[in-house]
Amino acid sequence: MKISKTNFKNNSAKYSIFIGLGAIKLLRKQIGLVCPETKKVALIFDKRIPNKLKTKVKQQVSNYEVHTYQFFVDEKLKSFKNVNQLNEELIKKNFNRNDLIVAIGGGVIGDFAGFVASILKRGVNFINLPSTFLSQVDASIGGKTGINSSKGKNLIGTFYQPKLVISELSFLKSLPKREMICGFAEILKHAFISDKKFFNWIEKNTKKIIEQRNNLIINSAILKSCKIKISFVTRDEREKGDRAILNFGHTFAHGIEAASNFSKKVNHGEAVLIGMLLATKLSFHKKICSISTLNKIINFYKINNLPNSLKKYSLNKKLNRIVEHMKSDKKNKDSRINLILLKNIGKTTRPNAVKLSPKKMNLLIKKII
Numbered sequence: 001m002k003i004s005k006t007n008f009k010n011n012s013a014k015y016s017i018f019i020g021l022g023a024i025k026l027l028r029k030q031i032g033l034v035c036p037e038t039k040k041v042a043l044i045f046d047k048r049i050p051n052k053l054k055t056k057v058k059q060q061v062s063n064y065e066v067h068t069y070q071f072f073v074d075e076k077l078k079s080f081k082n083v084n085q086l087n088e089e090l091i092k093k094n095f096n097r098n099d100l101i102v103a104i105g106g107g108v109i110g111d112f113a114g115f116v117a118s119i120l121k122r123g124v125n126f127i128n129l130p131s132t133f134l135s136q137v138d139a140s141i142g143g144k145t146g147i148n149s150s151k152g153k154n155l156i157g158t159f160y161q162p163k164l165v166i167s168e169l170s171f172l173k174s175l176p177k178r179e180m181i182c183g184f185a186e187i188l189k190h191a192f193i194s195d196k197k198f199f200n201w202i203e204k205n206t207k208k209i210i211e212q213r214n215n216l217i218i219n220s221a222i223l224k225s226c227k228i229k230i231s232f233v234t235r236d237e238r239e240k241g242d243r244a245i246l247n248f249g250h251t252f253a254h255g256i257e258a259a260s261n262f263s264k265k266v267n268h269g270e271a272v273l274i275g276m277l278l279a280t281k282l283s284f285h286k287k288i289c290s291i292s293t294l295n296k297i298i299n300f301y302k303i304n305n306l307p308n309s310l311k312k313y314s315l316n317k318k319l320n321r322i323v324e325h326m327k328s329d330k331k332n333k334d335s336r337i338n339l340i341l342l343k344n345i346g347k348t349t350r351p352n353a354v355k356l357s358p359k360k361m362n363l364l365i366k367k368i369i
Helices: 023-034 051-060 080-092 107-122 133-139 169-174 177-194 196-210 215-235 242-247 250-259 268-285 291-303 319-327 358-368
Strands: 004-009 014-020 040-046 065-071 100-105 125-130 147-149 152-156 164-168 337-339 342-344 354-356
Touching: 004 215, 014 023, 014 215, 023 051, 023 125, 023 164, 040 051, 040 107, 051 100, 065 080, 080 107, 100 107, 107 125, 107 133, 107 147, 125 133, 133 169, 133 177, 133 215, 152 250, 164 169, 169 215, 177 196, 177 215, 177 242, 177 268, 196 215, 215 242, 242 250, 250 268, 250 319, 250 337, 268 291, 268 342, 268 358, 319 337, 319 358, 354 358
Parallel strands: 014 164, 040 065, 040 100, 100 125, 125 164
Antiparallel strands: 004 014, 147 152, 337 354
């Protein structure tokens, strides 16, 4: 299989994203190109990654002084306590700015390791090897790092671009279907906010992605998603304007995740899928999108058996808590909840165009669930 490549470039950073089966074999050479002064490498693994794949990564950095760290991964990893512990370990090993941290895992590992890289010695080299479908299509692109607050997800963090991203498709073989659906949520989001033709392509290929795991189709889906996200991030790295459109469905999703105490009962992708559907229903309620757009999306969810209801996760009884956490979303600039809503497939409202008071949101969410 041919390795796909796309590039990220803005005023502050430039790096390549490689996608495909066997892409991991590029790591040794690429480190030499993008981090030529590196002597020490810290590998930050999700403990659940199969040993065979861990060995492949280690082989690629065998010519460096390597330090390996493995973590049981959930949102609780993203805390100041864990960040400080890893920082102190790396300081003991005398890591300097020329050295390298490599994240091998999903979005949680990427957020955590990227945050450590951004603050250690005020910034050491960082490379991301996303191992989940979700992180390959979304979390590994754009330079956001972060840890969680008691008030919500990713409220503490930095913008710190990697030197390189390699999406090795063989990582996906061991993922359960639920994790594939989790990544699919972000692919679908990219189509909703930016490209109706991409949505039409997704309609034809959803089962090939989720059920059949067709590598050529998956490669195409990841590549297209990366290009869409890059187009937003390169013109608005720090989320002052258009990049906020990428948050379609996410304000609801972060409220849903926080209301469930970041439990495994509902994962990020499931929350995003429900969040996008709620945002579309709200769009129709506010006469921003048509009934035909809403029905098309509802039917797509039904045909593909995608998560679509808070009731399934017993969250219909926690609407007040969901809205309470939506109030704390980092995209809010004042006391109102800032939402991206859908005009039609491929086009959203502008950032800051729709803001609702928590009281109004409490009333509306009961009408649209």
